[in-house]
Amino acid sequence: MRAGRLVSLLLLLQTRGRMTAPQLAEELEVSVRTVYRDVESLSAAGVPVYADRGPAGGYRLLEGYRTRLTGMTAPEAEALFLAGMPGPAADLGLGPVLAAAELKLLAALPDELADRGGRMRHRFHLDAPGWFRNPEPTPHLAGLARAVWEDRLVQVRYRRWKTPREVTRDLAPLAVVLKAGRWYLVAACGDEVRTYRVGAVLDLVVRDDRFDRPADFDLAAYWREWTERYERDVYRGEARIRLTVAALEFMPFVFPPAMSRAARAAAGEPDADGWLETTVPIESVKHAHVELLKLGAEVVVLAPDELRDRITATAHALARLYPPAGTPGPDAPAGSDVTR
Template identity: 50%
Template sequence: MRASRLLTILMTLQTRGLVTATELAEQLEVSVRTVYRDVEALGAAGVPVYAERGSAGGYRLLEGFRTRINGLTHDEADALFLAGLPGPAAELGLGAVVASAQLKLQAGLPAELRGRVNRAQLRFHLDTPGWYREADRSPDLARIAAAVWTDRRIRVHYRRWRGEVTRELEPYGLVLKAGAWYLVARTVQAGEHRDRTYRVVRIEELEVLDEVFERDPDFDLPTYWQDWSRDFVEQLRAIRADVLINPDVYAWVRDLFGAYVADTVEASAGKPLPDGRVRADLPIESIEVAVAELLQLGPNVEVLGPPELRAALADAARATAARYA
């Protein structure tokens, strides 16, 4: 266990540079005192690690020191190349770079682990788009990615649901979600900085500006995306339908409408009625969208309210029955 910690500390210092003992302790889930002992052990083993004192201090390796990657376990080698996304990397203009990096990494591995990596690549493939839809294609994606890398401001003409807008943005990051690329960017409106999300395929025109912006050091892309995704779904499905639903179709609800809707239904469900159904809240986007969605559940769901949704579903059911009469 300690050998694994020592290797993790070594690789962290090699990739990140200056790291505090507190950061290492949180990463390793150990005490700061344990980190002190582990760093001392690395120094005793000949690793040139030293401490920088002061409030902005921490541990770092002697400049120029590098170690070969020969401490990977079999499982780590198996998983190493499963993280690679050749398709998206090529869309970002990094296909050749990723291939070159993988080749160099493989060359640095022992022969046995190189064989395990090759086996993983032959046996597993990641296909990011969802079923029945194609991945987004944008001619500007590589240029946007370059602006993200170099902290360059961009000017975009963007097609929204409510019309088109032109904005200057500070591009902070790109996210690939179910085959769709999203740009996370900061904009200044009325003197206030706002973080927004833009679907890349809806960018009609792009201009990369010469101006360089200073990134907010506290901005964390994964945290932002997690919070934004949750808020987006909650705002999109702000209306609650009062339904009687058959618990046997919970899994179907999850597949059709996603985790947020399914979790809300299950959490709000009351005690089963004599016929087995339960009363629950079901988040919907609008009356029109809900009609199309709930018809997929057939008689397994009955809408009690709002009244306009119940009436719309009844009209759709009668029209469907008449069509097949």
């Protein structure tokens, strides 16, 4: 455990440069006192670790010092090959680069680890898009990724859901994110940081002038907060329903994850007949009408009244289209013996 932590500390200093003891402690999930002891151990082992004093100080390695890729464990080698996603890398224009990097890594690893990494690639596959969804065309993804990497300003013509449908924006692109098979651009627009779907970008101009990235921008924190806010904003209402236990268990297969998770979390105890009550978040009455019909006769809408009225109207319309056996159908001529 400690040997692995010492290697991690060394690699952190090698890849990130100067870091303070509290920063190292946070990355390694240990106390600051432990960092002090680990740095002393590295120094005693001959690793040129130096401490810069003062407010802007911290630990750093001697300029030019590099450690070779040693001490890698078998699970770490396997994880590296599992993390290689050829589909997204190709979308970003990095397919050949990823393939070359994997070949170099294979050549650098001991035979046993290289073999384990190769077996991992042939036994596990990551497929990011959701079911029944064709890949969204993203012709401008590679250009946006290059602009993100080079900190270049861009101008995009973008299609959005509200009017005016097409708008032109000057953006400072900060990151691209792959979420559930769709690519998103995180960019500064004026004083705000916003998220744009890359597939909705109709035209792209990458400018020569660069911008200064916000020093305090944390991509992981921004994305976590944005996705949580997006889900809250999308599901602005709720419906009270009564449904069978079987329908509740079926929800994750046919409902959006946010709806099924909330419904299961709020579910009460089933009665003797296997029915229970719960609350489900909804985007709108129209949206909920479509989603709840997927559960057929195993759900009853209790509220709101508008949603209950819609479901009732649909049920009566279906009853007219599909009458009981032996009853004349709606398209049977008057006086006809034709039944359904």
